[in-house]
Amino acid sequence: MKDLFVVTHTESVHHLEGRVGGWYDTGLSARGLADAEATAERLLALAGGRDVEIYSSDLRRASETAAAIARRFAQPVTETAALREISYGEAGGQPQAWLDARYRPAPDHDRLDHPCGIDGAETRRDVASRVFPFVDAVVARPCVTQIIVTHGFTLTLVMAAWMKVPIGATGFLSFPAKSGSITHLRQDDFFRNRAVVSLADVSHLKS
Template identity: 80%
Template sequence: MKDLFVVTHTESVHHLEGRVGGWYDTDLTDCGRQDAEATAERLMALIGERDVEIHSSDLRRASQTAAAIAKRFKRPVMETAALREISYGVAGGKPQPWLEARYTPAPDDNRLDHDCGIEGAETRRDVALRVYPCVDAIVERSCDAQIIVTHGFTLTLVIAAWMKVPIEAAGFLSFPAKSGSITHLRQDDFFRSRAVVSLADASHLSFKSS
C-alpha cells in the first residue's frame, strides 16, 4: 500500500497582511507555527512508526511547515521549486485589492492557458507542467509513506497528478483547503486503485487559519 499525505502550509505572514502570496516569500506566523506542530502530531498519529519521506515546496511558509513535521518524524526534508504555489507575477506581495482590481477570470474555453491578465503570472498549465512530473517522481520512489507540503492552489494539481487526470482535463478542477489541512491519498497493492481517503482535513487544528 502507498500512502501519500498532502499538507497545505499553515498560516503565513502574508495572510495577516492581506497580501498576494504566490511566490512572495513570507514566514509562518506564531499561529502558523503552532498549527504546523499540530499538523505534525496528526501525521504521526496517522503514519506511526513507518518509514516516511517528506517533500516540500522551497518557499519559506511551506518549508517551515515541513521542518516542524521533519522534527517530529526525525527525518530530512527534500525541497523543490516544483511544488511552489502558482506565481502571480508582478502581483506577488502587493495588497490583495490591487490584484482583485486587475484580475481577469479565465474564460471557459481557455482555462489552462489564461494568465489572468497579470504580467509574469503563471497559467494553470504552467503549474501543472511542473507539478505533474514532480508528483510522478515522488510516487515512483520505493517509500510507502510520503508527505508532500505545498500550497492551496497547488494542492488541486497534486491530487490531479495522483489521480492521473490528464492536464488537458484539469482546467475546471478545484479542491479548496484551509491552511494546515491534510489530504490522505492511497494506492492499494491489489487493484492498484488510487483513492482520496480524506480531503483537506483540518480537524486537528485548534486555530483555523484562512
C-alpha cells in the same frame, strides 16, 4: 499499500498582512508555527511509526511547515520549486485589493492558458507542467509513506497528478483546502486503485 499525505502550509505572515501570496516569500505567523506543530503530531499518528519521505515547496511558509513535520519524524526534507504556489507575477506581495482590481478570470474556453492580465503570472498549465513530473517521480519511489507540503492552489494539481488526471482535463478542477489541512491519498496493492481517504482535514487544528 502506498500512502501519500498532502499538506497545505499553515498560516503565513502574508495572510495577516492581506497581501497576495504566490511566490511572495513570507514565513509562518505565530499561529502558523503552532498549527505546524499540531499538523506534525497528526501526521505522526496517521503514519503509525512507518518510515516516511518528506517533500516540500521551497517557499518559506511551506518549508517552515515541513521543518516542523521533519522534526517529529526525525527525517530530512527535500525542498523543490516544483511544489511552489502559482506565481502571481508582479502582483506577488501587493495588497489583495490590487490584484482583485486587475485579475481577469479564465473564460470557459481557455482555462489552462489564460494569462489573467498580470505581468509575469503563471497559467494553470505552467503550474501543472512542473507539478505533474515531480509527483510522478515521488510516487514511483519505493517508500510507501510519503508527505508533500505545498500550497492551496497547487494542492489540486498534486492530487490530479496522483489520480492520473491528464493536464488537459484539469481546467475546471478544484479541491479547496484551508491552511494546515491534511489530504490522505492511498493506493492499494491488489486493485492498484488510488483513493481519496480524506480531503483537506483540519480537525487537528484549533478553531
